[in-house]
Amino acid sequence: xxxxxxxxxxxxxxxxxxxxxxxxxxxxxxxxxxxxxxxxxxxxxxxxxxxxxxxxxxxxxxxxxxxxxxxxxxxxxxxxxxxxxxxxxxxxxxxxxxxxxxxxxxxxxxxxxxxxxxxxxxxxxxxxxxxxxxxxxxxxxxxxxxxxxxxxxxxxxxxxxxxxxxxxxxxxxxxxxxxxxxxxxxxxxxxxxxxxxxxxxxxxxxxxxxxxxxxxxxxxxxxxxxxxxxxxxxxxxxxxxxxxxxxxxxxxxxxxxxxxxxxxxxxxxxxxxxxxxxxxxxxxxxxxxxxxxxxxxxxxxxxxxxxxxxxxxxxxxxxxxxxxxxxxxxxxxxxxxxxxxxxxxxxxxxxxxxxxxxxxxxxxxxxxxxxxxxxxxxxxxxxxxxxxxxxxxxxxxxxxxxxxxxxxxxxxxxxxxxxxxxxxxxxxxxxxxxxxxxxxxxxxxxxxxxxxxxxxxxxxxxxxxxxxxxxxxxxxxxxxxxxxxxxxxxxxxxxxxxxxxxxxxxxxxxxxxxxxxxxxxxxxxxxxxxxxxxxxxxxxxxxxxxxxxxxxxx
Numbered sequence: 001x002x003x004x005x006x007x008x009x010x011x012x013x014x015x016x017x018x019x020x021x022x023x024x025x026x027x028x029x030x031x032x033x034x035x036x037x038x039x040x041x042x043x044x045x046x047x048x049x050x051x052x053x054x055x056x057x058x059x060x061x062x063x064x065x066x067x068x069x070x071x072x073x074x075x076x077x078x079x080x081x082x083x084x085x086x087x088x089x090x091x092x093x094x095x096x097x098x099x100x101x102x103x104x105x106x107x108x109x110x111x112x113x114x115x116x117x118x119x120x121x122x123x124x125x126x127x128x129x130x131x132x133x134x135x136x137x138x139x140x141x142x143x144x145x146x147x148x149x150x151x152x153x154x155x156x157x158x159x160x161x162x163x164x165x166x167x168x169x170x171x172x173x174x175x176x177x178x179x180x181x182x183x184x185x186x187x188x189x190x191x192x193x194x195x196x197x198x199x200x201x202x203x204x205x206x207x208x209x210x211x212x213x214x215x216x217x218x219x220x221x222x223x224x225x226x227x228x229x230x231x232x233x234x235x236x237x238x239x240x241x242x243x244x245x246x247x248x249x250x251x252x253x254x255x256x257x258x259x260x261x262x263x264x265x266x267x268x269x270x271x272x273x274x275x276x277x278x279x280x281x282x283x284x285x286x287x288x289x290x291x292x293x294x295x296x297x298x299x300x301x302x303x304x305x306x307x308x309x310x311x312x313x314x315x316x317x318x319x320x321x322x323x324x325x326x327x328x329x330x331x332x333x334x335x336x337x338x339x340x341x342x343x344x345x346x347x348x349x350x351x352x353x354x355x356x357x358x359x360x361x362x363x364x365x366x367x368x369x370x371x372x373x374x375x376x377x378x379x380x381x382x383x384x385x386x387x388x389x390x391x392x393x394x395x396x397x398x399x400x401x402x403x404x405x406x407x408x409x410x411x412x413x414x415x416x417x418x419x420x421x422x423x424x425x426x427x428x429x430x431x432x433x434x435x436x437x438x439x440x441x442x443x444x445x446x447x448x449x450x451x452x453x454x455x456x457x458x459x460x461x462x463x464x465x466x467x468x469x470x471x472x473x474x475x476x477x478x479x480x481x482x483x484x485x486x487x488x489x490x491x492x493x494x495x496x497x498x499x500x501x502x503x504x505x506x507x508x509x510x511x512x513x514x515x516x517x518x519x520x521x522x523x524x525x526x527x528x529x530x531x532x533x534x535x536x537x538x539x540x541x542x543x544x545x546x547x548x549x550x551x552x553x554x
Contacts, residue, residue: 014081
């Protein structure tokens with residue numbers, strides 16, 4: 001069925017990425033990057049359905065060649081941490097054909113990006129026929145009408161007039177200068193450097209220390225770039241994708257619809273699943289277990305329980321059942337659901353404790369490995385320096401050469417010892433190569449993400465437990481005029497049936513093997529939360545009071 005997925009990221013050099021490499025990957029082709037001299041070849045990658053470059057009218061026609069387009073982008077960015085492109089990954093409706101996918105993507109890109117002055121490369125991937133999706137790369141620097149790149153930012157000078165400070169770009173300053181605004185330069189006043197206007201500095205005979213005028217730290221951002229980078233614009237793009245897909249679904253007479261809003265903003269209590277990624281899915285197909293896929297399975301099970309409880313609450317709110325049997329069943333059903341949710345929390349907490357223990361152990365191991373590697377590098381660097389010193393000495397400098405040789409031999413011994421320590425750490429990690437440490441670091445990140453999601457799931461379970469407790473108290477209050485001893489007898493009679501349902505739900509929705517200790521703890525916690533002991537005491541008191549009545553004695 002159609003699902004909503006619109007992931008937006010920025011491709012930056014600061015993260016070691018390049019626009020040429022990303023374009024080659026999504027286009028399943030080879031692109032040479034003039035900036036770093038690397039040939040990025042993804043010709044063997046499978047799953048490409050369609051690939052197209054879209055250009056606004058002012059862009060050079062030669063940019064239809066994606067290699068020329070993204071090399072032009074790379075050439076325009078000079079900084080080592082430049083933002084090169086914006087990347088989108090969009091889930092496509094599986095109900096549609098290739099022609100319909102192309103129609104949706106063409107409309108979305110032309111209307112919302114190309115018409116706004118961006119160049120775009122769009123590629124549709126569908127490797128196994130079950131996960132059709134589109135990759136979109138967008139330029140982040142606006143174009144002039146002559147096809148040249150605009151500046152992302154412009155230098156802004158902080159000028160002064162009559163004690164008031166104001167920022168001007170170079171073009172604005174030409175006009176402002178005629179109105180008496182002056183740039184500020186650093187001058188030496190005593191032992192301090194102070195920014196002031198040349199006219200004020202000359203009156204006191206201060207010496208200017210630099211020719212660079214005072215300016216804002218980051219300059220003034222191009223208004224087009226500022227709009228493209230805003231949260232408001234991102235939300236518009238996300239909403240527009242839902243609109244275009246839903247229009248095409250409606251046109252094709254499909255009942256499914258997608259929504260760009262989060263579950264929380266739509267008033268849905270369910271937890272969203274996380275993006276699993278290709279690597280996790282491949283691992284699962286090969287018989288392994290991915291942390292991300294396992295987490296999604298748990299989220300789906302928890303959401304199923306949430307839906308069941310919500311359905312039950314809705315049915316309960318329709319109309320109060322007039323019979324004592326109905327009230328007893330409602331109370332026991334709430335108790336059953338509370339037990340299941342408490343068990344889910346205990347199960348999740350145990351998983352978190354296990355993961356946290358692993359993370360603590362793995363972090364210590366990685367830190368130990370990093371420290372050893374750092375010491376090895378330092379020793380090797382020192383040894384190389386001493387060797388160069390020794391090689392540069394005259395052959396007759398016997399004493400100095402002998403001293404350096406001893407130091408080099410000592411370093412060799414220390415390096416061997418450190419390498420043995422490194423091997424010992426790798427053995428602890430269950431491997432023999434540095435990549436095994438990288439695998440552990442990746443596992444740490446996955447387990448940390450999993451723990452964050454489990455924390456969110458437990459928060460949702462807490463909310464449902466509170467609602468159940470509140471509803472239980474309301475029903476108990478409504479039934480206070482009923483015969484409590486009869487109510488308790490009926491509740492105990494139907495309790496085994498509902499406790500069996502609780503165990504079956506735990507097996508199917510949470511974990512196949514029920515922990516006896518956790519189950520018993522869930523029952524105790526449910527009794528405490530629902531104040532069952534207090535209610536039993538009140539029932540006993542009511543029975544004793546009834547025994548003292550004359551009609552009871554007769």
